[in-house]
Amino acid sequence: MSPHLPALPVVVPLLSALLITILGWSNRRLPFPIALVALTAGLLSALGLMKDVLARGVIGYNMGGWDPPWGIAYRVDHLNALVLVVVMAAALIGLIATRDRVKAEFEDRIVPFYTLFVLFVTGLSGILLTGDAFNLYVLLEIASLTGYALIGLGEGRAPLAGLNYILMGTIGASFYLLGVGYLYLMTGTLNMVDLAARLPGLYDSHVVALAFFICLTGLFVKMAFFPVHVWLPNAYSNASSAAGILIAPLTTKVMIYVMIRITLTVFTPDYAFDVLDIGDAVVWLSVIAIVMGSVFALAQNRLKRILSYIVVAEVGYMVGGFWLGNRAGITGSILHIVNDAAMTLCVFLAAGALLTRVPGDRLIHLQGLFRKMPVSMAALVVGGLSIIGAPPTCGFFSKWYLISGGIDAGHYGFVAALLFSSLVNVALFFRVFEIAYYEPFGADHGHDPRAHGASGREDAPAAMLAPLVVVAVLLVALGLYSGDLVSAIIQHAIPARII
Amino acid sequence: MKLVALASALLCGTILLFGTAEFPDFGDPDSPAASHVSPRYIEEAMAETSAPNIVTAVLADYRGFDTLFETAVVFSAAMACFFLLRIFGEDERRPSEKLYRHLPTGITLRIDPGGKVPDSPEFERIDGIWIPHDVIVKTTTRLIIPFIQLFGLYVIAHGHHSPGGGFQGGVILGASVILYAISQNLRQALGRMGEAVSAVFCAAGVFIYAGAGALCLLMGANFLDYSGLAPLFGVDAIQARSLGILVVEIGVGLAVMSAMVWIYYNLASMGRHQEGL
Amino acid sequence: MSEFIDFFVGKYNYWAFILLMMIGLYAMIAKKNLAKKIIGMNIFQTAIILFYISTAAKGGGASIPIIAHGHGHGLSEHGARAADYINPLPHVLMLTAIVVSVATLGVALTLAVKVYHQYGTLEEDEIADRIRAQTGGEP
Numbered sequence: 009m010s011p012h013l014p015a016l017p018v019v020v021p022l023l024s025a026l027l028i029t030i031l032g033w034s035n036r037r038l039p040f041p042i043a044l045v046a047l048t049a050g051l052l053s054a055l056g057l058m059k060d061v062l063a064r065g066v067i068g069y070n071m072g073g074w075d076p077p078w079g080i081a082y083r084v085d086h087l088n089a090l091v092l093v094v095v096m097a098a099a100l101i102g103l104i105a106t107r108d109r110v111k112a113e114f115e116d117r118i119v120p121f122y123t124l125f126v127l128f129v130t131g132l133s134g135i136l137l138t139g140d141a142f143n144l145y146v147l148l149e150i151a152s153l154t155g156y157a158l159i160g161l162g163e164g165r166a167p168l169a170g171l172n173y174i175l176m177g178t179i180g181a182s183f184y185l186l187g188v189g190y191l192y193l194m195t196g197t198l199n200m201v202d203l204a205a206r207l208p209g210l211y212d213s214h215v216v217a218l219a220f221f222i223c224l225t226g227l228f229v230k231m232a233f234f235p236v237h238v239w240l241p242n243a244y245s246n247a248s249s250a251a252g253i254l255i256a257p258l259t260t261k262v263m264i265y266v267m268i269r270i271t272l273t274v275f276t277p278d279y280a281f282d283v284l285d286i287g288d289a290v291v292w293l294s295v296i297a298i299v300m301g302s303v304f305a306l307a308q309n310r311l312k313r314i315l316s317y318i319v320v321a322e323v324g325y326m327v328g329g330f331w332l333g334n335r336a337g338i339t340g341s342i343l344h345i346v347n348d349a350a351m352t353l354c355v356f357l358a359a360g361a362l363l364t365r366v367p368g369d370r371l372i373h374l375q376g377l378f379r380k381m382p383v384s385m386a387a388l389v390v391g392g393l394s395i396i397g398a399p400p401t402c403g404f405f406s407k408w409y410l411i412s413g414g415i416d417a418g419h420y421g422f423v424a425a426l427l428f429s430s431l432v433n434v435a436l437f438f439r440v441f442e443i444a445y446y447e448p449f450g451a452d453h454g455h456d457p458r459a460h461g462a463s464g465r466e467d468a469p470a471a472m473l474a475p476l477v478v479v480a481v482l483l484v485a486l487g488l489y490s491g492d493l494v495s496a497i498i499q500h501a502i503p504a505r506i507i
Numbered sequence: 508m509k510l511v512a513l514a515s516a517l518l519c520g521t522i523l524l525f526g527t528a529e530f531p532d533f534g535d536p537d538s539p540a541a542s543h544v545s546p547r548y549i550e551e552a553m554a555e556t557s558a559p560n561i562v563t564a565v566l567a568d569y570r571g572f573d574t575l576f577e578t579a580v581v582f583s584a585a586m587a588c589f590f591l592l593r594i595f596g597e598d599e600r601r602p603s604e605k606l607y608r609h610l611p612t613g614i615t616l617r618i619d620p621g622g623k624v625p626d627s628p629e630f631e632r633i634d635g636i637w638i639p640h641d642v643i644v645k646t647t648t649r650l651i652i653p654f655i656q657l658f659g660l661y662v663i664a665h666g667h668h669s670p671g672g673g674f675q676g677g678v679i680l681g682a683s684v685i686l687y688a689i690s691q692n693l694r695q696a697l698g699r700m701g702e703a704v705s706a707v708f709c710a711a712g713v714f715i716y717a718g719a720g721a722l723c724l725l726m727g728a729n730f731l732d733y734s735g736l737a738p739l740f741g742v743d744a745i746q747a748r749s750l751g752i753l754v755v756e757i758g759v760g761l762a763v764m765s766a767m768v769w770i771y772y773n774l775a776s777m778g779r780h781q782e783g784l
Numbered sequence: 785m786s787e788f789i790d791f792f793v794g795k796y797n798y799w800a801f802i803l804l805m806m807i808g809l810y811a812m813i814a815k816k817n818l819a820k821k822i823i824g825m826n827i828f829q830t831a832i833i834l835f836y837i838s839t840a841a842k843g844g845g846a847s848i849p850i851i852a853h854g855h856g857h858g859l860s861e862h863g864a865r866a867a868d869y870i871n872p873l874p875h876v877l878m879l880t881a882i883v884v885s886v887a888t889l890g891v892a893l894t895l896a897v898k899v900y901h902q903y904g905t906l907e908e909d910e911i912a913d914r915i916r917a918q919t920g921g922e923p
Contacts, residue, residue, distance in 0.1 A: 012730065033707055073735075153580060157586070160591050175822070512809075559850055584887035
């Protein structure tokens, strides 16, 4: 394969985002095709990278031809190649599925919408590939800024939610930047591999520990880990449904990747799990995150808010699984990044499909939808089963790894929290299914003109249903092949030292 | 709430202060930050990139990839402002009331909805809020603006040798257009540098930067490795790096200038592009 | 006592940045006005910029990182010594961070304008009242 392949997942979307503005300004039909081509090319180059990594191991790429640590180097290994494929695939499916929604919701803003979205994906793929701690911050800000804008333009409270997101997100990113500054001050380098080489001599320094905590705090804010999650539910539930579908599956997962990358590559597992020995404390925090996320989800009466709080609980799964510090836990955490991206995409997409035919996402609006929109509801059922962790779907397998990791580590609090959250999810989704299955459509708003179509089928447009069905099938396929996924890719992403 | 804020700020500060004990002293020339990566920049930048301003050399070449995305951040911010704020069409609160100024006398006319719009070069459409017809401010700024813009171009072009470069020069250029918009009015500024021009220039500026990088790819070098452009420029690899820096600085200047102007247009008029300041 | 003074004087740059950062953090949490929160956010970012820039300093008469008489002497003669010039890397990094903070400020102000447009105020408690009045208390 071409030696320049690692640059393409970032460069192609970046150039395309600019072309969308330059060409789309005069021809409003162009933005979508350009975005489609860009993300398809991104997905293909991500798959190519994956193939290269499987064949040859870690790939490096020096931007500007300068050797690290003087220049910025990209470093592709099993972990980021996998997450890159997931991000690109989720973005591409979301892009295709939301085409009509974007047309309806942003009719006079097609050009900025697609420019910002493609830049958002550019930022995320850059975050995944980069091997430079400061470069990661710049790309993080690209992904965040575009995300703030996409979320901020929605109905009702969206601008306020966007503003709160910006304030918290900036604190998070600034903390990360400060942590990198501390590391730079102590080591004189910004390159991750070089940092890892120079840090072992400084393991007993308080500054390095402080730098680690500051970075971790910043990333916790960005990934919406429990006590600092407050921006997420408002932002995701008030965003327009197109923006929600496109952003919700990606941001938190990529932030968890960054946490794993910083911990495993920069600080090395020896330092994080043995020298600092904070694993237990973080797992307990994530227990609280899982429990509180689930409890808050129970208290909601709008579908998108329920899903948002489930995202908060799922962040707890992945953080907790990783900080168990054993092979099963970390495997579960990485597998869950893949699965959760697919599950979140599936349920948000299903919610978006429902919203094309019902006036709002309050649970009362869902009455009788199984008869009216069977395909969308079926997809929601698959997504819900996967979030619950029912066996044929992929959610079961990552939860299995997480639970066995918890048992290996002897951390029964985490195991209990996972089981509790599964039970809560059962209660949540079956409440949704019950309303949608047993109660007749429009029972409380019989005067609604839509009620005329109560008995007739009126599913979402095919352009949205087809990607939704693909994702639902993918959830099962990911489940069936998760053993292969783990043995072929994820096992190589975890340092051999971790047992 | 105030107590919570104070407590968390103090807690954060104390934790950070606790860390400073192990920091190198202020201005310590032997600190790790000054002795690991950065000496190479100081010692080799001149020989490797032919740019005496080391900050420019590191910014646009050694860490040029950061700077590309820095420019993209500016572009995203401008695009985000436009995306969030721009309101197309007429102001719904005052549907079609229009104000005109008769230039020779300075009298302001209000044309009610349905009224006849004066069709003469002596009338100038003005903004919804009343603006004094200030000859001194308008004339002075008209005189100053060309020199500001000339200085902006100098700062961009001289970035290799003196403090400056695309960002600083671009901001100066942008400020000149904003000064014009403040001293005249927004509508006239839009006539000089319209929205489409700002948007396309902004994207084009970033595109020049990213395109220069992609051109290096096509020439067989790594992304943003300007030495690959040497055959195109007809110079040796080091001079090519220097010229490559100039090209990307121009792109940065263009992008930053249009982004500043564009953000100003949208923020100052709350997206309506009708009322100025 | 003199140890403490040495400690303080030798590292006063860090104290300055921490003080600035505490001010920013306090403003972001304690202030009810969204514009003041945004100002706090900017102070917070400025504190970090100050921190980075202060790490670039070198005592002993180091100059700004522009090689003196850089041109006209032939390329090979410039044996610039690292100790003569301050560290350029933090300056480069902070140029990026400044631009990022300006961009963030722009988007934050844009959203604040939108919020003001929607609720007619930037005071958080008044906005909360208005939301409660509109939706009847539901989220």
